[in-house]
Amino acid sequence: MTDYSEQNTQQPYNRADEPPTTVRPVMQPDNPYASTRGSITNKQLPAFDEAIINKYNRSGPRYTSYPTALEFTPIPENIGVNGFEAVSLETKILQNRESRAPLSLYFHIPFCRHLCYYCACNKIITKKNSDSGDYLEYLIAEIKLKRRLLTTEGGKNPVVKQLHLGGGTPTFLRDEEMVQLWEFLQTQFEFLPENEGDYSIEIDPRELGDNTLQTLRSLGFNRISLGVQDLEEAVQIAVNRVHSAELIANIMAEARALGFHSINLDLIYGLPHQTPATFAKTVDRIIKMSPDRLSVFNYAHLPERFKAQRQIKDEDLPSPSDKLSMLADTVNTLTEAGYQYIGIDHFALPDDELAIAQRAGKLHRNFQGYTIMGDCDLLGFGVSAISQIANANTRYILQNHTDLTVYQETINAARSNPNVMPAAKVIKTSIKDRLREYVIMNLLCHDYIDFKDVNQKFGIDAITYFIDEIKQLGAMQEDKLIDMDAAGIRIMPKGRFLGRNVAMVFDEYLAKKHKNRFSKVI
Known part of the structure; x- marks a missing residue:
């Protein structure tokens, strides 16, 4: 195991039972995440393995923050002192x-x-x-x-x-x-x-x-996102969102003529009356329109929580196996068409700012x-x-x-x-939260976490600090979802669909509660 202590002589690295810090080193290393993806090559594309996905696919958050929104607590009402109303918490934060x-x-x-x-x-x-x-x-x-x-x-x-x-x-x-x-x-x-x-x-x-x-x-708006979801009429009727493919194409043509920099389209797989064949047809038609970005979401049917979904009949929904086929076919088709898989349902053309930022x-x-x-x-x-x-x-x-x-x-x-x-x-958020957020977000954005980078930014020895999490990742290493060594943790092509599952290992809150509050990752 590599000793990184020589990289930052200004402070000793903390033991696992000591809190991280945010003391920065004098010299920052080159961005360790810039070269992990490289150019668009087959080895960087996600690899679909149905058995592996079924083995690890479990409910989890999308990590648009860490801690996630489930950790919100009510802001107490201001209680004044000596008859004067206290300044609100939000006021202090903004000031x-x-x-x-x-x-x-x-x-x-x-x-x-x-x-x-x-x-x-x-x-x-x-x-x-x-x-x-x-x-x-x-x-x-x-x-x-x-x-x-x-x-x-x-x-x-x-x-x-x-x-x-x-x-x-x-x-x-x-x-x-x-x-x-x-x-x-x-x-x-x-x-x-x-x-x-x-x-x-x-x-x-x-x-x-x-x-x-x-x-x-x-x-001055320079980017738009269109909610398409599906182009098949039977599906559109079933979800009460009917529009023509010609309408989408015309809007995109007008947006390009006006000089919008980027156009995103949203699709959803798992909707009523969808089949692998019909959804593949939609994806093919969308590729011909050439949006700069695509978001391909998994429909989570939770009618007990969302009243609108009670209009959808269970028997009209595709089977879990068909949903997996839709996902596999979509990813293969989009990557063959030149789209870069960003992660968590998102794709972008290689010259789009999102794809460029990921490679950088x-x-x-x-x-x-x-x-x-x-x-x-x-x-x-x-x-x-x-x-x-x-x-x-x-x-x-x-x-x-x-x-x-x-x-x-x-x-x-x-x-x-x-x-x-x-x-x-x-x-x-505590400084421990900031540390775990950094790990989780880099795994989800760049499929990699660099231990040396973490050590220098947070003043810890990452291998010691995260030894329990590293042990939990052992099965994923055996299944070749990830590759771990003294340098860091890299999500491999076979594990790219399950990046959230890798990130969830580092979520302290998820292990303690909220086990049944999320939909499946796929």
Whole structure:
């Protein structure tokens, strides 16, 4: 076993029972994750092994954060001292954030005009156009509320590198409302030029105005994501989401003509009436449209938890074996077509920024999924929106009220009381959490964790510190899902579909609780 102690003479490495630190070495090594993937070659492609997948496939989180959202705790109400109301926790967190850190802004638009039966989100189905205008007023009020707490050097507006509108259906906002929101944001923040920043929006192709794409592009949006799910009519009818392949192709053609940098399409396998043959047909048609990115999600049928899914009949769903066949065929077809498998359902063309970042060892994950903007604080706005704010050795994860009425009541109260803030839940991460997050995210982003890198960043001996986890990975090593040695842990092609299972070994919370709160990895 290699002794790495000579790599950092400023401090001794801690024993396994001592806490990690964040003391940084004087010299950082070259990025150890940049060369793990290399060019797109067969040896880098995921290898499908049905027996292995069935052996290890178990429920687990998607790790858009660590700790995951299941560790949220309620923020206690402010209790004043000597008659004065206390400053809220969210206020303190925003005031104390690193002022030089750039921002990623997320806006949650909860409305949809149609109920999709596969949906596992608490969306609000409405056709009232007035809802969007009312909601926009609350968003603007929340922006003002949070912006006044953000300090910057020289009194300049905070720098924004990334913005994303999610939902629901963000294009539920009318074009003029989108312009109003964007123009207001320009007065509050300093946005990087659109050729440097990442400004994206999710779109329901059925709810797109004649001039919406042109409006979005003129504002500076440079990336769009279309929810397609499937192109077979029988499947679309069964999930109440009907649209034509021609509509998708036309939207993509218009987006390219307008100069959008990247187009993502969402597909779902495991929906009612799907078969390996029909889904393969959909994938072939999608490849001809050549989206820059693809998200291919596994449908988890949980009607006892999600009311909308009760419209789907169990007997109409494909068998587990057919679902595995759909996944295997899809991955093989996409990789043969030149797409890079990013991980956790995501694919990208080799020249897309996401694929480039992964090959460069600079890919990250947060509540927006895979991202190239890992140095940003995430600031969320709207009902249920989540923020991630770093402060020295601690990261705070905050979530707004998930009930629209309560969220609106909170914003109304904040108009007259500056101590009221919209966050209702919080996770305060420890330095141990930050260490495990680093391991988990690098495994999911780069299929690798470098022990020397971990030692230098956290002041530990990784092999000693994670000896129990390393022992647990022994079976995966025997099955050739991973390769472990004194240098680190590498996920092999045979294990790439099960990267989450490898990461779960390092999740301290998962071992203690939440065993039945997730869907299967595949």
